[in-house]
Amino acid sequence: MTTQELVDQIWKKKSFLCIGLDVDLNKVPSYLLETEDPIFEFNKKIIDATHHLAVAYKPNTAFYEAYGLKGWKSLEKTIQYLNTNHPEIFTIADAKRGDIGNTSAMYAKAFFEDLAFDSVTVAPYMGKDSIEPFLSFKGKHTIMLALTSNQGAFDFQTKTIGGIELYKKVLETSKEWQNSKNLMYVVGATKAEFIGEIRKIVPNSFLLVPGVGAQGGNLQDVCKYGINDQIGLLINSSRGIIYASKESDFDVVAAEKAKELQQQMEEILKAQS
């Protein structure tokens, strides 16, 4: 999917919501555990109930890898379900990959070619040659960690090295890389006070913003300085939506929670247009 197609979807659905599909079998209703593939059945119900309210879905691969081969199969079925039934949806494999070049090339092939995700998250720590293999995929997007939502972000990312905070260095350096038009960045909603500074460095890039909902981040705070001409934001909520009910009405309640966020986004878009 091109960036313009994503922007068009945002305006069409009046939403820049990304729903995180972080399936934990300890949190799904017990009747699903009797089905052949509870993870996929859970995702299918969430997608069916919420696809009109969201422009993106983000399975975090850890929640699938934790269940071994069966979990990977559920991930594959989920992305196939999305690509077949909702090709207008932007898909994100939250895998936080990155390694020496030839290994990164294999990660990129796995997520972009085999699984056919639109995007994958990567960690910047190993530098340019670890990210370039992802960036070389035409029509695909690489979403690099910039300033993460967790407390540990202050251990390294905000530290000043050579006169500049590390997260700023990551943004400034990576925006000069070849095919950097395929780059987006992860910025935690819990770090909203940094977004103005981030926008000065990458005014035009899309930001994937996790941390609204369970982690306490605030949508309005993020949007205040985060929105750009193309909207430029994908706001993720995972637990706050998919586990809003742990009973058999989980899909209905997930849709209600997604609708609450979508309506706030609609108001923000109205003020923007």
Ligand SMILES: O=c1ccn([C@@H]2O[C@H](COP(=O)(O)O)[C@@H](O)[C@H]2O)c(=O)[nH]1
């Ligand atoms: O800085 C980051 C990067 C990634 N994440 C991931 O996003 C979701 C958030 O889930 P919630 O349940 O809405 O808190 C999850 O997959 C994280 O691994 C993040 O939170 N922060």
